[in-house]
Amino acid sequence: MTNIFPGLPLIESPLFPKLKGSLGLTPQEEQIATDLHEKGYAVFSFPDADLDTRIERIKHNLGPRYGIDFEDSQSNKTLGERRIQDAWSFDEDVRAIASNEAVLGLLSRLYGRRAFPFQTLNFPVGTQQDAHSDSVHFSSLPERFMCGVWLAMEDISSEAGPLFYYPGSHRWPIMSNALIGRRGYGGDLSSAQDPYSRAWCALCEAHGAQEETFLARKGQALIWCANLLHGGSRQSDPCLTRWSQVTHYYFDDCIYYTPAFSDEVVGRLHLRDLVAISDGQPRPNSYLGEQVEKHATPTQAPVRRPSLRRRLLKRLCR
Numbered sequence: 001m002t003n004i005f006p007g008l009p010l011i012e013s014p015l016f017p018k019l020k021g022s023l024g025l026t027p028q029e030e031q032i033a034t035d036l037h038e039k040g041y042a043v044f045s046f047p048d049a050d051l052d053t054r055i056e057r058i059k060h061n062l063g064p065r066y067g068i069d070f071e072d073s074q075s076n077k078t079l080g081e082r083r084i085q086d087a088w089s090f091d092e093d094v095r096a097i098a099s100n101e102a103v104l105g106l107l108s109r110l111y112g113r114r115a116f117p118f119q120t121l122n123f124p125v126g127t128q129q130d131a132h133s134d135s136v137h138f139s140s141l142p143e144r145f146m147c148g149v150w151l152a153m154e155d156i157s158s159e160a161g162p163l164f165y166y167p168g169s170h171r172w173p174i175m176s177n178a179l180i181g182r183r184g185y186g187g188d189l190s191s192a193q194d195p196y197s198r199a200w201c202a203l204c205e206a207h208g209a210q211e212e213t214f215l216a217r218k219g220q221a222l223i224w225c226a227n228l229l230h231g232g233s234r235q236s237d238p239c240l241t242r243w244s245q246v247t248h249y250y251f252d253d254c255i256y257y258t259p260a261f262s263d264e265v266v267g268r269l270h271l272r273d274l275v276a277i278s279d280g281q282p283r284p285n286s287y288l289g290e291q292v293e294k295h296a297t298p299t300q301a302p303v304r305r306p307s308l309r310r311r312l313l314k315r316l317c318r
Contacts, residue, residue: 126161
């Protein structure tokens with residue numbers, strides 16, 4: 001069957017049930033695709049024969065940067081830094097996990113466009129972060145061509161603040177400033193999530209949504225769709241660690257921007273300048289193969305076109 005909606009990821013297309021048979025997926029990959037379509041997330045075993053060795057090297061390399069006493073089993077592990085962003089830039093094992101060819105190939109087949117990693121986050125403990133959708137942080141035009149992959153670097157217990165999510169929430173409306181009646185372009189937020197928290201809570205109540213937690217085993221990974229509502233559970237035992245790595249992926253031939261600081265309806269986008277972790281090459285913003293230039297910055301006056309009336313009068317007066 002021909003994909004007549006190339007502006008939607010294959011796994012989020014309403015035609016996915018008819019399209020999946022033509023994607024050349026293995027039975028395991030088809031189950032991952034079905035889970036993403038129906039629930040917004042999917043669990044799989046991370047495909048890296050050297051994963052255990054990589055994890056130990058990452059812990060050894062990144063550990064001193066968190067300011068946490070990992071040697072003392074009774075120390076409070078939640079008092080130091082909770083994450084390191086973009087450790088791929090100096091740690092080859094972080095980069096290798098983010099650039100895993102099997103994962104890139106799988107995501108590319110599931111979404112119908114070539115995937116590339118653009119950000120990593122490495123955690124020694126849980127985030128204890130409220131429920132949120134990544135779509136306010138990272139979005140694309142066309143929408144939904146972004147996903148995250150969370151990798152457990154140790155067995156995760158319920159006391160360590162495991163990841164939680166709301167199955168099916170990826171199908172809810174994508175939060176935007178227009179949707180909640182605020183302006184974002186040129187704004188200044190201490191937290192990009194705060195303006196949308198009431199709306200997410202209202203959606204959870206309206207849908208009677210029930211959160212699920214992911215008690216992962218070491219080496220398990222979870223893919224989540226761009227709009228899946230997720231977060232980090234409260235950590236009841238502060239002495240525990242919860243080592244993990246998150247990699248965020250975009251897909252080729254899209255416009256990449258930050259919705260929390262954008263006003264899409266008037267064309268004011270906070271565009272991103274991206275470099276693919278996998279090959280170090282820039283990924284320019286583009287639409288249908290044509291590169292898109294950056295709009296004016298907040299300090300520049302927007303370019304205004306003459307009104308339709310004036311353009312018509314000018315033509316009549318020629």
